[in-house]
Amino acid sequence: MIKDIKAREIIDSRGNPTVEVSLFTNQGKTTSSVPSGASTGSFEAKEIRDGGERFGGKGVLEAVSNVNNKISSALKGEDLDPLKIDKILIDLDGTKDKSNLGANAILGVSMSVFRATAKKNNISFYDYISANFDFEQKIPVPCFNIINGGVHSGGGVSFQEFMVVPEKDSFSENLRFAVEFYKKLKQKILLKYGANSVNIGDEGGFVPDIKKTEDVFNLLKEVDSSASLIVDVASTEFYKEEKYLLDSDLKNKEEMIVFYKDLRERFPIIGFEDPLMEDDFTGWGELKKELPDILIIGDDLLTTNTKRIQKAEESNSCNAMILKINQIGTVSEALQSAKTAQELQWKIIVSHRSGETNDDFIADFAVGIGADYIKSGAPARGERVAKYNRLLEIEDEKKQQEK
């Protein structure tokens, strides 16, 4: 039973305030914290921020107060039934985008309720998810963001994320490969671009002084010419007046598609995320037709929203989705999105946000739903490796169980 809920304002990896929620039940305390994006999609659930001068307008005291007052009053005394509680939260908010109570307020509570329920059942959170919501468990393949651009970089190339995707036999080997790749890349950048070029962006990837997208791919090829790559173009961020401003070249949709085809021919790219703007379902369909054998991954296009997933399926726009729980605002709706994507036989990439905390919720969540991939930034920086290190622990636990 829920005895009490207490939220507070904490600081995320970018130095912005975010919401942390502690839930008190008969089993004790369960705490979760909420991440926050920079290149957010227009169709995401809305976090609420205070405005005014405090923290440059980014304070979350109103969201915190919503948890401590309205939400707490509505939930105190309720049994731990996560689906029912998420429904109460959705109804109490009463808006489509959770802008009344704030997706940041709602999600912190939803995460804690799910975790507390696993604790009550005396099982790990990943076991709880797969057993109770009918998913087949799997340890996801990690996608490591090793070069940052776009709005995560303050002056890098236009593409937001260059991710290396190792294909070893275990998670720990994948992590080792990524760490070695990251260190070799650092040495290469130092040699080629000098001491000031190994500064890093929001997700821990380097931001070398490179002006052209293609040169980033050449650099990565020098480190390891066979390593598979996924890129998050986050193209909506550089789309204005029907054109894409790519590394100071203006391109229309057709030219972007030609550009992607050319990159795909020359480099070991296995997926493009958000290659076109967030509402161009038709354009995405055209690109997918041209590149049928790689992952065309919807992030801002889908915003972890089942209606948008269905729309994308109808227009044949993609074959993979980014799953970010805070895009939709409750864990049960995120589980629903995962189910929908799996029924369509899409690949799922569970994702962190560029503004993170040390909460490792998504590691268990990804294993529990049997996600194909996870992206949590570089194999460096505390808030990024919290997730990877939890996956190492889960891999160990599962090995022990097999013995």
Ligand code: PGA
């Ligand atoms: P965001 O970036 O968290 O800043 O939205 C991550 C992404 O676009 O995948």
Ligand code: ZN
């Ligand atoms: Zn993205």
